[in-house]
Amino acid sequence: GENVEQHPSTLSVQEGDSAVIKCTYSDSASNYFPWYKQELGKRPQLIIDIRSNVGEKKDQRIAVTLNKTAKHFSLHITETQPEDSAVYFCAASRSNQGGKLIFGQGTELSVKP
Amino acid sequence: NAGVMQNPRHLVRRRGQEARLRCSPMKGHSHVYWYRQLPEEGLKFMVYLQKENIIDESGMPKERFSAEFPKEGPSILRIQQVVRGDSAAYFCASSPQTGDNSPLHFGNGTRLTVT
Numbered sequence: 001g002e003n004v005e006q007h008p009s010t011l012s013v014q015e016g017d018s019a020v021i022k023c024t025y026s027d028s029a030s031n032y033f034p035w036y037k038q039e040l041g042k043r044p045q046l047i048i049d050i051r052s053n054v055g056e057k058k059d060q061r062i063a064v065t066l067n068k069t070a071k072h073f074s075l076h077i078t079e080t081q082p083e084d085s086a087v088y089f090c091a092a093s094r095s096n097q098g099g100k101l102i103f104g105q106g107t108e109l110s111v112k113p
Numbered sequence: 114n115a116g117v118m119q120n121p122r123h124l125v126r127r128r129g130q131e132a133r134l135r136c137s138p139m140k141g142h143s144h145v146y147w148y149r150q151l152p153e154e155g156l157k158f159m160v161y162l163q164k165e166n167i168i169d170e171s172g173m174p175k176e177r178f179s180a181e182f183p184k185e186g187p188s189i190l191r192i193q194q195v196v197r198g199d200s201a202a203y204f205c206a207s208s209p210q211t212g213d214n215s216p217l218h219f220g221n222g223t224r225l226t227v228t
Binding site for chain 1: 144146148154155156157158161168169204206208215216217218219220221222
């Protein structure tokens with residue numbers, strides 16, 4: 001069945017360093033890839049998304065890259081800040097399944113001051 | 114513009130009782146999705162509904178779980194005869210009618226504890 005693998009499960013960086021989280025997906029028909037940030041006890045919040053007709057997208061300190069051939073996409077956070085500490089989830093879906101997202105297992109990011 | 118509203122925020126039930134979780138989508142949204150998040154795990158898709166229709170329930174357990182989204186009122190996720198393994202956070206999300214790959218925005222969730 002459809003599957004999304006996410007690595008690493010935990011990531012610790014120093015403030016100001018970059019953080020990279022990687023995901024691979026199994027369903028070659030997937031064409032939408034959002035990333036969510038979830039703080040402890042709170043709801044997942046959409047931070048950036050990318051569609052399969054684009055290879056890269058940036059929003060200030062956050063960027064996402066997509067390699068359709070390898071079925072691989074990544075989240076890049078530059079100049080990390082303590083408030084970036086949270087659990088990050090990648091997800092994938094295909095257009096004929098509406099909002100049925102298949103989520104990765106999550107990455108707990110810790111940014112140390 | 115209010116976001117996705119879920120209630121209650123916290124729900125405690127004894128084993129064997131019923132749990133009812135409610136979700137009101139964002140204004141103008143007619144697609145609702147329910148996801149379950151077990152402690153320290155990712156979100157798992159449960160069911161996708163439009164008004165008065167279940168579109169995809171491939172993630173719903175075969176027994177004890179049901180969902181509806183009536184013409185009027187919120188979407189309801191119902192769990193009958195709860196067991197301890199049902200303890201989780203249940204999140205609802207909605208998208209507009211033109212919702213092919215529309216970004217999903219989640220509510221604050223209902224945290225169900227079964228004692």
